[in-house]
Structure formats: structure tokens, C-alpha cells
Amino acid sequence: MALPLTDPSITPTERQGLEEFLDYFRQVVRRKADGLTPEQLTHKVASSSLTIGGIVRHLTLVEESWFVEVLQGKDLSDPWASVDWRSEPDWDFDSAAGATAEELLEAHARSCEHSRRILAEVDDLDALTARGDSGGAKFNVRWILIHLIEEYARHAGHADLIREDIDGQTDD
Template identity: 80%
Template sequence: MTLPLTDPSNAPNERRGLEEFLGYFRQVVRRKVDGLTPEQLNHTVASSSLTIGGILRHLTLVEESWFVEVLQGRELGEPWSSVDWNTDRDWDFESAAGMTADELLAAHEQACENSNEILAEVTDLDTLTARGDSDGEKFNVRWILIHLIEEYARHAGHADILREDIDGEIGD
């Protein structure tokens, strides 16, 4: 099954453009995962330990971290809250090993839906986050959206290389 891909509008306002490009890159990464076996989701290329499954698991955490933890100031739920991040900084990438595409996609979809609901409550892109960076400086919602577009676009490129090496599929 190929997941649908919706192109962003050609002349959106700022908010719509940011939201549509984030949605677009979410879809691109999800398409790279769709239909792969657990073994394929754990496939690596060259000396990198990066996997498509790990990428989607990481992006699921990224969604929850930025919207729940940083923007709203709430604590993360499971599986993230019980991870000792000081001991295993790559747990999100590594924990995808053995998961199915359906499991990874469902968790990511739920995180994105939650992020979209949180974002819908924000009326101004200049709204500051509840939590800040290590110096306490707060982010605005515009910065979060730009950062997530960058994060997804970077990992979509990684996923392109991995997927092509797995089964030759290219595109998006």
C-alpha cells in the first residue's frame, strides 16, 4: 500500500505554508517506512547505524518532545519517560529494532495527531514555549515549525538512501 502524498500549496500564508511543509515531510518519511518488514526497517548502509525504523521512531519522539514537553511544558509519557537518556542517548533510534512498520506508523500517526491538536490551540506563531533551551531562552511556535521541517527534511534524505538500498524504491 502506498500512502498518499499531498503537495503543499503554491501560495500559502506563513502559517499554512509551515504547517503544510511539515505535513508534507511527515508523509514523505512515512512512505519510506510503508510496506517494509522488521528486518528491512533495521537495514543499515555502510558504516552508519541509522535505520528507517529508527528514523521514524526518533521523529515520533521529536513530535512529542517539541509539542508536549517544550511547547506545553508537560512531561513525556511512555515509552519516553522511563528511558535513561544519559545512559543511552540513541534509545529512540535503537528501540525500533524488531518493531513492525504498522507499529511504527501507528505511534508516529498518534504523535502527529497530538501535535496537530496542540498546534490548533495556538493562535499566534509568536507564542513562546513553556520551556526554553539550556539557557532558559524560550522558542516561539514559528521556530518549532521551522525546526521540525528541517528535522524531517534531513531524515527524509537519509530514508531515501536507505530505502533505495533496501529495494530500489526512489522518489518523494
């Protein structure tokens, strides 16, 4: 059974549009994982190492990384905090193997809800993040939302191809 999909408003304010498009692509990616078995979640297409399970786990990290670590300036929680990212740079993608869709989607939903709560506390899209890039330049909240829309849309496309290869599903 496919998860519901809510289209963004066609006449939004700037902030409403950014938040609704981010939520839209969050939903699209979640729909790609919905109902898959652990084996299907590790399915790969051609020479790519991407899997739907890995994409969902990666986007769960992306949520916490951008909203907690960069925007708020706080440390990541576990499991992310205990990963040796230098020796396992793709841990988020690789560690999803063996997880169920329910486990991955539940963790992702919690992470998205936490991001929404953090974002609700921000009044100004021009507010700068607590942490910056490697050169120290800080991002504004608008940039984070635009970046996350791009990140989710790109991975939604990857997930589209993988899901179609698994069972022929082509909606969204």
C-alpha cells in the same frame, strides 16, 4: 502500496505553508517505512547506524518532545519518560529494532495527530514555549515549525538513501 502524498499549497499564508510543509515531510518519511518488514526496517547503509525504523521512532519522540515537553511544558509520556537517556542516548533510534512498520507508523500517526491538536490551540506563531533551551531562552512556535521541517527533511533524505538500498525505491 505507497501512502498518499499531498503537496503543499503554492500560495499559502505563512502558517498554512509551515504546517503544510511539515505535514508533507511527515508523509515522505512515513512512505519510506510503508510496507517494509521488521528486518528491512533495521537495514543500515555503509557505516551509518541509521535505520528507517529508528528514524520513524526518533521522529515520534521529536513530535512529543517539541509540542508536549517544550511548547506546553509538560512531561513526556511513556515510553519516553521511562528511558534513562544518559545511559541510552540513542534509545529512540535503537529501540525500533523488531517493531513492525504498522506499529511504528501507528505510534507516529498518533504523535503527529496529538501535535496537530496542540498546534491548533495556538493562535500566534510568535507565542513563546513554556520551556526553553539549556540557557532558558524560549522558542516561538514559528521556530518550532521551521525546526521540525528541517528535522523531517534531513531524515527524509536519510530514509531515501536507505530505502533505495533496500529495494530500489527512489520516489519522493
